[in-house]
Amino acid sequence: MEQQTPRVADPLTQLKTAWKFLMHNHYAQIAVLVIIVLWVLFTLMKRASMRKVRELEARAKGGDAVAAAELGELYEYGEEGAPVNYRQAERWYRAAASVGNAAGQNGLGSLYFNGHGMLPNYSDAFKYYELAAKQGHPLGQANLALLHHRGKGTSPHPQKAYFWALLAKTNPKSVEIQKRTASFGTFFNEVYNNCPPAQREAPEERARTWKPEKKGG
Numbered sequence: 001m002e003q004q005t006p007r008v009a010d011p012l013t014q015l016k017t018a019w020k021f022l023m024h025n026h027y028a029q030i031a032v033l034v035i036i037v038l039w040v041l042f043t044l045m046k047r048a049s050m051r052k053v054r055e056l057e058a059r060a061k062g063g064d065a066v067a068a069a070e071l072g073e074l075y076e077y078g079e080e081g082a083p084v085n086y087r088q089a090e091r092w093y094r095a096a097a098s099v100g101n102a103a104g105q106n107g108l109g110s111l112y113f114n115g116h117g118m119l120p121n122y123s124d125a126f127k128y129y130e131l132a133a134k135q136g137h138p139l140g141q142a143n144l145a146l147l148h149h150r151g152k153g154t155s156p157h158p159q160k161a162y163f164w165a166l167l168a169k170t171n172p173k174s175v176e177i178q179k180r181t182a183s184f185g186t187f188f189n190e191v192y193n194n195c196p197p198a199q200r201e202a203p204e205e206r207a208r209t210w211k212p213e214k215k216g217g
Helices: 011-023 026-061 065-077 086-097 102-114 122-134 138-150 158-170 175-180 184-194 201-209
Strands: none
Touching: 026 065, 026 086, 065 086, 065 102, 086 102, 102 122, 102 138, 122 138, 138 158, 138 175, 138 184, 158 184, 158 201
């Protein structure tokens, strides 16, 4: 006995059927309207975000180190409509770092530490984190404390780890740390407890009188 192949409606018939359903179904109309509105909002937001990326790129190409560092961050984390692109992140971080910009130095250190777009290199990460930290960059100070604490790119040193962690915690711009990590408080306590009580006074005294270097912002 032969089996009959089910007939499939042609595309035009399917479209007419869907249209009739939509015209007679209030909830379907609302759902379609919501989808359209969300799509329009998403498109507008994406265009606005990419406009920021283009503006930053124009400024960075003109030698603006602050714009270059910000652009590197957008490409590293895939923010403001920029795709994650570690090659571009390195390009702009390095441009900023080359003129002494602390955010660019910290960003470049982050790429080396995490192995984003390159092999991990803790020595280079330490180098750039230290440059940023000495200029008073809060995240650079926290990152440098991490390397001293874990002995990455340097030997473990509880006092130095505590010193830089303390500077990061008391930094007037310490809120910037929260943008990239929500666990700094836990990390600080870990560093504090790892530094013997008898060795805490020296880094605390040094932190009270410490002044950042001024280079490229």
